[in-house]
Amino acid sequence: MQPEGSYQASTYNLEFEAEIQRLKAQVLLSWEKESRTLKWFGLADGMKVLEAGSGPGFFTEQLLELLPNSSITALEIDSVLHEKAAAYLQKKAGDRLNHIQASVTDTGLDDHTFDFAIARLLFVHLRDPVAAAREIFRILKPGGKLVIIDSDAELFWLTNPPLSVQIVREKFKQAMASRGGNLSIGQKLCRILQEAGFGSIDLEAVVSHSDLIGIEAFEPLLDSGPILQLVKQGLISESEIESYLVSRQEFLAEGDRSMMSFWLMACGGKNQ
Ligand SMILES: C[S@@+](CC[C@H](N)C(=O)[O-])C[C@H]1O[C@@H](n2cnc3c(N)ncnc32)[C@H](O)[C@@H]1O
Numbered sequence: 001m002q003p004e005g006s007y008q009a010s011t012y013n014l015e016f017e018a019e020i021q022r023l024k025a026q027v028l029l030s031w032e033k034e035s036r037t038l039k040w041f042g043l044a045d046g047m048k049v050l051e052a053g054s055g056p057g058f059f060t061e062q063l064l065e066l067l068p069n070s071s072i073t074a075l076e077i078d079s080v081l082h083e084k085a086a087a088y089l090q091k092k093a094g095d096r097l098n099h100i101q102a103s104v105t106d107t108g109l110d111d112h113t114f115d116f117a118i119a120r121l122l123f124v125h126l127r128d129p130v131a132a133a134r135e136i137f138r139i140l141k142p143g144g145k146l147v148i149i150d151s152d153a154e155l156f157w158l159t160n161p162p163l164s165v166q167i168v169r170e171k172f173k174q175a176m177a178s179r180g181g182n183l184s185i186g187q188k189l190c191r192i193l194q195e196a197g198f199g200s201i202d203l204e205a206v207v208s209h210s211d212l213i214g215i216e217a218f219e220p221l222l223d224s225g226p227i228l229q230l231v232k233q234g235l236i237s238e239s240e241i242e243s244y245l246v247s248r249q250e251f252l253a254e255g256d257r258s259m260m261s262f263w264l265m266a267c268g269g270k271n272q
Pocket residue numbers: 003004005007009023024026027052053054055056058059075076077078081102103104105119120121122125126
């Protein structure tokens with residue numbers, strides 16, 4: 001089964017393995033703060049947890065460590081990632097982890113199954129995010145919660161020296177939209193939860209800064225593979241990415257560089 005939205009791990013980056021490493025770096029970058037906010041939203045050990053769009057399993061791995069007495073269901077549509085995660089986590093997970101290959105819009109899971117659901121960097125890629133939130137609402141227990149973690153194109157990074165991202169960002173937005181995704185989803189997360197029936201909606205931001213965690217943690221995120229892949233696919237020209245690539249080189253060569261990233265975490269409750 002292949003994703004029907006704007007993310008396909010096999011073609012998102014120039015190299016599949018580079019994409020896996022990019023996803024891993026993205027999890028490690030802000031896990032500490034994301035887990036803190038998840039707990040603040042009510043995630044607790046012993047809960048029955050759904051992770052939707054679990055990919056190669058790096059976020060699942062962190063959840064398993066954070067919640068040693070929880071059972072976790074990792075739901076993933078892509079057959080290659082589904083199998084990769086199962087192999088990666090086989091030894092660590094024991095019988096607490098359940099892998100399901102299905103779409104988040106049609107999980108096939110029973111009503112009222114989970115205490116807590118998390119969807120990280122998934123909704124940005126979906127054609128119908130409200131349908132996905134409705135399906136999660138259905139399979140949450142009364143009183144259960146959904147946290148959607150995503151960013152927004154206008155927020156994503158701040159760097160010093162600045163990266164010339166305007167053209168690349170617009171082209172990325174267009175390419176994602178043509179495949180059903182929405183790179184500006186951050187602004188819409190609260191409405192999506194509301195339309196799907198959730199109440200008690202709240203929104204938090206997780207900010208990571210290289211002065212606090214080191215610039216090395218951010219560098220894998222500057223992998224130019226996804227942008228060069230758009231060039232290969234004819235969605236952006238070499239001349240359009242030139243200023244970005246020059247500024248990227250200048251950024252990487254600057255001894256005193258810094259970088260910040262921003263994730264949004266929106267939480268909704270299935271109120272009784
Ligand atoms: C950008 S990756 C994020 C992976 C992981 N959540 C993380 O934070 O590293 C998005 C994931 O969602 C999966 N996905 C896309 N559409 C999906 C759908 N309709 N149902 C379930 N998973 C989906 C993709 O295959 C991919 O593994």
